[in-house]
Amino acid sequence: MLIVTEGLTKRFGQVTAVSDLTVSIDTGVVGLIGANGAGKSTLIKMLLGLLPATDGSATVLDLDVATAGTEIRERVGYMPEHDCLPPDVSATDFVVHMARMSGLPATAARERTADILRHVGLYEERYRPIGGYSTGMRQRVKLGQALVHDPQLVFLDEPTNGLDPAGRDDMLGLIARINSDFGISVLVTSHLLGELERVCDHIVVIDAGRLLRATSTADVTAVSEVVIVEVDEPADPLAALLEAAGLTVRVVGRLLEVELRDDSAYDIVRDTVVKAGLGLIRMERRRHRMAEIFETAGSPG
Amino acid sequence: MSTPTPSAGVIHDIGYRHYSGERRGRRYIRRSLYADSLRGAYGLGRSARNKITPAILFAVMCLPAAVMVAITAATNGSELVGEYTSYVLNLQMVVLIYVAAQAPALVSRDLRFGVMSLYFSRPLERVDYVVAKYLAMASAVFVLTMAPLTIMFVGALIVGLPISDQVPDYLRAAGGAGLLSLILGGIALVIAGITPRRGLAVAAIIAVLLVLSGVQAVLQGIAQAEGYDGAVYFSLLSPFTLVQGIQSSLLGGSSPLPEPPGVTGALAFLGVAVLLIAVSFAALQWRYRRVAAK
Numbered sequence: 397m398l399i400v401t402e403g404l405t406k407r408f409g410q411v412t413a414v415s416d417l418t419v420s421i422d423t424g425v426v427g428l429i430g431a432n433g434a435g436k437s438t439l440i441k442m443l444l445g446l447l448p449a450t451d452g453s454a455t456v457l458d459l460d461v462a463t464a465g466t467e468i469r470e471r472v473g474y475m476p477e478h479d480c481l482p483p484d485v486s487a488t489d490f491v492v493h494m495a496r497m498s499g500l501p502a503t504a505a506r507e508r509t510a511d512i513l514r515h516v517g518l519y520e521e522r523y524r525p526i527g528g529y530s531t532g533m534r535q536r537v538k539l540g541q542a543l544v545h546d547p548q549l550v551f552l553d554e555p556t557n558g559l560d561p562a563g564r565d566d567m568l569g570l571i572a573r574i575n576s577d578f579g580i581s582v583l584v585t586s587h588l589l590g591e592l593e594r595v596c597d598h599i600v601v602i603d604a605g606r607l608l609r610a611t612s613t614a615d616v617t618a619v620s621e622v623v624i625v626e627v628d629e630p631a632d633p634l635a636a637l638l639e640a641a642g643l644t645v646r647v648v649g650r651l652l653e654v655e656l657r658d659d660s661a662y663d664i665v666r667d668t669v670v671k672a673g674l675g676l677i678r679m680e681r682r683r684h685r686m687a688e689i690f691e692t693a694g695s696p697g
Numbered sequence: 698m699s700t701p702t703p704s705a706g707v708i709h710d711i712g713y714r715h716y717s718g719e720r721r722g723r724r725y726i727r728r729s730l731y732a733d734s735l736r737g738a739y740g741l742g743r744s745a746r747n748k749i750t751p752a753i754l755f756a757v758m759c760l761p762a763a764v765m766v767a768i769t770a771a772t773n774g775s776e777l778v779g780e781y782t783s784y785v786l787n788l789q790m791v792v793l794i795y796v797a798a799q800a801p802a803l804v805s806r807d808l809r810f811g812v813m814s815l816y817f818s819r820p821l822e823r824v825d826y827v828v829a830k831y832l833a834m835a836s837a838v839f840v841l842t843m844a845p846l847t848i849m850f851v852g853a854l855i856v857g858l859p860i861s862d863q864v865p866d867y868l869r870a871a872g873g874a875g876l877l878s879l880i881l882g883g884i885a886l887v888i889a890g891i892t893p894r895r896g897l898a899v900a901a902i903i904a905v906l907l908v909l910s911g912v913q914a915v916l917q918g919i920a921q922a923e924g925y926d927g928a929v930y931f932s933l934l935s936p937f938t939l940v941q942g943i944q945s946s947l948l949g950g951s952s953p954l955p956e957p958p959g960v961t962g963a964l965a966f967l968g969v970a971v972l973l974i975a976v977s978f979a980a981l982q983w984r985y986r987r988v989a990a991k
Contacts, residue, residue: 444818446989466820470720474818480811484743496729497819499721508716515713525744541815546716578713 403452413438415605425575427592427599428585435605436585440551473542473550483527487537498545516540532563552584622682625652628675727825734833738799754795762845766852777853781870782950789937800885801898809893827981835882842874873944880936883977890984910935929955942966
């Protein structure tokens with residue numbers, strides 16, 4: 397197990413940032429999802445051994461966060477949410493410096509920096525001062541410094557924040573590669589439900605510091621018992637016909653959501669559409685969306 | 698490393714390589730942070746703009762020493778023009794501006810741009826950061842003050858003055874420079890560590906040190922004019938005169954200032970110096986405990 401927490405709790409005075417959190421996270425790409433202020437950053441700082449827990453315990457890479465913070469920070473990389481780059485140095489000089497701060501000898505630090513900046517997609521611009529970089533380039537430098545010492549696990553706090561859609565796609569692609577090509581496990585946070593579906597193997601959802609759900613992405617986005625039907629004319633007449641044929645139907649804009657009792661429903665839809673003389677554009681099983689976690693999950697499970 | 702082909706300059710992706718080499722501990726990290734910070738105090742490894750101020754101040758600090766050597770050579774004097782033991786005191790404005798300009802470059806910058814969160818996520822501890830930055834700042838001031846003294850020393854030997862005449866005062870001045878570096882570095886870092894805003898930190902350090910120097914000079918002047926016995930103790934007010942007092946009473950050498958009387962006076966001066974260093978260090982530790990908790 398990569399990360400295990402047992403009743404982990406953090407209180408700042410009256411405010412409870414993380415509340416009785418018990419979760420086990422295995423290797424791979426894990427998405428930590430929650431609204432802003434849900435306790436994601438606090439949890440990461442506790443897992444780095446930087447904030448002592450008020451109650452409960454946690455291990456990272458089988459090391460106790462309360463006693464082995466230094467050892468954890470040798471093996472883990474961290475990309476903070478906020479800006480953390482000085483403008484007056486080049487990306488190369490800065491990442492070399494951060495590699496040395498992780499204990500790498502000078503020569504190794506330079507070699508690893510050249511490698512990792514190439515992997516995150518910084519080329520000629522890496523010799524220019526960071527002050528002139530775009531948001532996308534800054535995010536790459538932040539990612540580079542988190543990976544330069546070849547950690548076993550990397551914490552990425554809101555890595556897609558502030559990026560345009562193309563930059564967001566690039567970053568998500570990089571995150572997938574960190575795990576698949578580099579063999580480094582990833583814990584990535586986001587307040588956006590949709591975007592992590594594509595890259596995460598597991599999803600942990602927290603709200604107000606409490607665990608809402610910990611599950612594999614496959615479970616969340618599994619096919620549901622609903623068929624989506626789209627035809628080339630307004631859907632309401634067809635809905636009436638299908639209901640007359642004994643199916644439960646919901647009209648959602650131009651689409652129909654038909655409940656799937658058994659496979660005969662497909663035949664009924666097909667026959668009804670043909671009889672009505674309509675053109676069938678699409679008929680597919682709907683996938684669950686991650687947003688439904690919040691609609692259905694009230695209690696941990 | 699990948700090898701670009703000469704014609705196209707294509708970079709071949711050779712895939713990710715894991716690092717299996719040595720990972721050194723906190724001592725190495727502290728030393729690296731010290732070295733990089735000391736370089737940073739002279740703008741090395743920073744953008745060109747950051748090199749200008751320290752380079753100009755370094756030149757201004759050394760220029761009078763070079764001129765003294767030149768005059769000595771030109772006049773064929775049997776003694777070096779100018780004193781090692783009062784050189785730094787006479788050029789205290791240059792040293793003052795240097796610490797005001799560069800202490801914020803060492804610490805305010807890390808606070809301002811959020812770099813602290815990256816340091817704290819690595820295997821160094823808070824105390825490592827404080828020790829490395831403190832020693833780097835003190836070393837930077839030491840380099841600034843020792844450079845002109847060394848120019849005088851080497852110049853005197855080249856001109857052909859006997860080495861035995863030069864060594865004692867050179868070493869006395871070096872002792873004073875070392876102590877001054879620790880005191881000034883501490884005070885400047887404490888002030889710079891309060892604010893992430895560089896301009897504010899520069900102004901605050903100049904203001905504090907200038908006020909201390911000014912108050913010291915005025916009060917000591919009045920007291921001396923009035924013939925007051927305790928006039929010497931006004932030297933405690935400014936780091937420059939404090940160090941000058943310790944240097945002249947414990948190490949010897951000529952001084953334009955009144956000398957602390959006897960053992961009591963010397964111990965009082967030394968006590969204040971040690972206290973200043975200890976309080977500066979403790980204040981930095983306290984300040985960074987709060988930074989880390991954020």
